[in-house]
Amino acid sequence: MEKTSIHGMWSSRMAFVLAATGSAVGLGNIWRFPYMASDNGGGAFVLVYLACIALVGLPILMSEVLLGRHGRRSPVNALTDLVRELGASKGWIGIGWIGMVAGVLILSFYSVVAGWTLHYSWLYLSQLFGAAPISDPGATFSGLLGNPLELSAWHAVFMVLTVGVVALGVEKGLERAVRFLMPALFVLLLTLVIYGATTGHLTEAMAFLFKPDWSQISGRTFIDAMGQAFFTLSLGMCTMMTYGAYLPKGVSIPQVGVTVALADTGVALMAGLAIFPIVISFGIDPQGGGPGLIFTSLPHAFNTMPFGIAYGLLFFALLSVAAWTSSISLMEPATAYLVERVGLTRRKAALVVAGICWIVGLATVFSFNIWSSVRVPEGVRVIGNKNIMDMIEFVANNLMLPLGGLLIALFAGWVVKRSLLKDELNTLPPGLLALWRWVVRVIAPLLVLAVLISPFVLD
Numbered sequence: 001m002e003k004t005s006i007h008g009m010w011s012s013r014m015a016f017v018l019a020a021t022g023s024a025v026g027l028g029n030i031w032r033f034p035y036m037a038s039d040n041g042g043g044a045f046v047l048v049y050l051a052c053i054a055l056v057g058l059p060i061l062m063s064e065v066l067l068g069r070h071g072r073r074s075p076v077n078a079l080t081d082l083v084r085e086l087g088a089s090k091g092w093i094g095i096g097w098i099g100m101v102a103g104v105l106i107l108s109f110y111s112v113v114a115g116w117t118l119h120y121s122w123l124y125l126s127q128l129f130g131a132a133p134i135s136d137p138g139a140t141f142s143g144l145l146g147n148p149l150e151l152s153a154w155h156a157v158f159m160v161l162t163v164g165v166v167a168l169g170v171e172k173g174l175e176r177a178v179r180f181l182m183p184a185l186f187v188l189l190l191t192l193v194i195y196g197a198t199t200g201h202l203t204e205a206m207a208f209l210f211k212p213d214w215s216q217i218s219g220r221t222f223i224d225a226m227g228q229a230f231f232t233l234s235l236g237m238c239t240m241m242t243y244g245a246y247l248p249k250g251v252s253i254p255q256v257g258v259t260v261a262l263a264d265t266g267v268a269l270m271a272g273l274a275i276f277p278i279v280i281s282f283g284i285d286p287q288g289g290g291p292g293l294i295f296t297s298l299p300h301a302f303n304t305m306p307f308g309i310a311y312g313l314l315f316f317a318l319l320s321v322a323a324w325t326s327s328i329s330l331m332e333p334a335t336a337y338l339v340e341r342v343g344l345t346r347r348k349a350a351l352v353v354a355g356i357c358w359i360v361g362l363a364t365v366f367s368f369n370i371w372s373s374v375r376v377p378e379g380v381r382v383i384g385n386k387n388i389m390d391m392i393e394f395v396a397n398n399l400m401l402p403l404g405g406l407l408i409a410l411f412a413g414w415v416v417k418r419s420l421l422k423d424e425l426n427t428l429p430p431g432l433l434a435l436w437r438w439v440v441r442v443i444a445p446l447l448v449l450a451v452l453i454s455p456f457v458l459d
């Protein structure tokens with residue numbers, strides 16, 4: 001009899017693809033990717049990022065899914081079983097712990113930013129019903145950031161939405177949500193791209209995104225691009241391992257892996273094409289927009305564009321939906337772990353995880369107002385002078401995710417037996433299997449390692 005997960009199973013290949021794409025496509029694609037590209041000079045960053053996805057992201061994505069499917073439990077327990085089966089060092093179980101801590105840290109700030117998108121959806125919805133337009137977008141955004149009560153309230157609303165889905169379980173919660181939300185997301189995005197392309201400066205936006213300006217490349221570009229590749233594919237924190245645990249045995253892992261990586265990359269590029277034509281046509285410099293890029297520059301455009309209010313509402317609704325399907329996946333590993341380990345009901349486990357993330361998230365909320373002067377000391381390498389949110393984000397995205405991914409690649413490449421790999425990846429022809437194994441053994445770890453240590457030796 002085929003081993004299944006106690007948490008339930010995806011009902012089909014499609015269900016997994018939707019859920020994993022839902023996890024991958026999120027704020028990382030629509031909020032973070034555009035401003036990362038903007039801050040790193042556009043095309044050159046995009047190229048390095050695409051290389052990271054292909055050479056490191058996809059092979060590690062496949063590793064996570066196969067480890068999860070073999071183990072059929074939450075990451076820490078799946079790894080515990082695997083280590084026992086292989087007679088390997090218990091140290092490898094640490095991958096699951098890094099993942100769970102990174103998940104809580106990421107969800108803590110993710111939910112705060114998702115709260116901004118809910119707030120903006122609300123602002124545009126009320127404008128449709130006659131509320132005054134956002135006359136000074138910069139002031140509106142800094143007004144929101146300056147108000148800890150409002151920020152933590154939206155942060156709470158978003159957490160409640162997430163718990164609402166996770167508490168219902170794999171089939172009734174996660175799968176049902178993505179079946180409905182992912183098609184909606186795609187239609188919204190397509191509408192926005194077509195509208196952006198016909199109203200804004202498409203050619204300049206394409207040049208900005210796809211024409212590399214090599215003078216803009218630095219050590220920072222690589223670490224940012226690698227961090228972004230991990231973040232956007234939800235890698236390095238065992239999310240994909242957890243989703244893999246619910247994947248039926250007959251499904252081809254390489255095939256679904258490629259589908260998810262392509263869909264995720266496609267959405268990031270489309271988001272760029274929905275945003276930059278408008279940013280540029282309003283005379284805003286696409287470079288150096290920072291995290292506020294879409295919240296401060298786009299509302300200028302929405303005020304004067306034909307159907308701008310409706311466009312604004314669609315845009316922020318899209319972001320909220322994308323964030324929702326990702327945060328579900330951020331919560332699932334720790335929730336599944338609590339169910340297995342402590343025997344909590346799923347509902348209670350989800351509430352505990354959400355409560356912890358909400359409280360940790362207050363550090364992000366306060367980093368914009370009452371704690372805004374708290375900074376990492378100037379002299380500290382790489383993270384010197386960052387505020388609390390930037391520090392948490394950097395440590396989780398740019399250090400913990402690549403570190404987790406590096407260990408996952410080494411574990412799958414060197415420790416897991418060839419026969420197990422062959423069994424899980426049985427749809428790969430022998431030549432490609434050998435290539436994949438070589439990549440996770442040598443290429444991906446070397447690239448990730450180089451990127452991980454670069455900020456400490458460069459500069």
Ligand code: PHE
Pocket residue numbers: 023024025026027028029106230231232233234235237239326327329330
């Ligand atoms: N991939 C998500 C995004 O791009 C974020 C995420 C990271 C989700 C890690 C799960 C795990 O927004």
